[in-house]
Amino acid sequence: MKPRKVYRTRPKKAGARKNQKIKAQKKMLEVLGCSAESLKKLTSVEVRELLKKKKMRKRGPGTAAKAGALKKKKSAPKPAKK
Numbered sequence: 001m002k003p004r005k006v007y008r009t010r011p012k013k014a015g016a017r018k019n020q021k022i023k024a025q026k027k028m029l030e031v032l033g034c035s036a037e038s039l040k041k042l043t044s045v046e047v048r049e050l051l052k053k054k055k056m057r058k059r060g061p062g063t064a065a066k067a068g069a070l071k072k073k074k075s076a077p078k079p080a081k082k
Helices: 015-032 036-040 044-059 067-071
Strands: none
Touching: 015 036, 015 044
């Protein structure tokens, strides 16, 4: 008898999409201050790890919890009641 749920594995990332993602991540690292020559030697896993470290260093310690609050727009203060 066939099971009710058909489980399937998650699809692997296609070559072209993966290369686009890695290329975009390398551009982000260049903006954050890495040299292009050193980025050419890195693997995709090393690029992701370095990107995580650079972003955390740029934000500073203890601000990861506040990241959602920074994205929201601050509203103008309400006028005082008379």
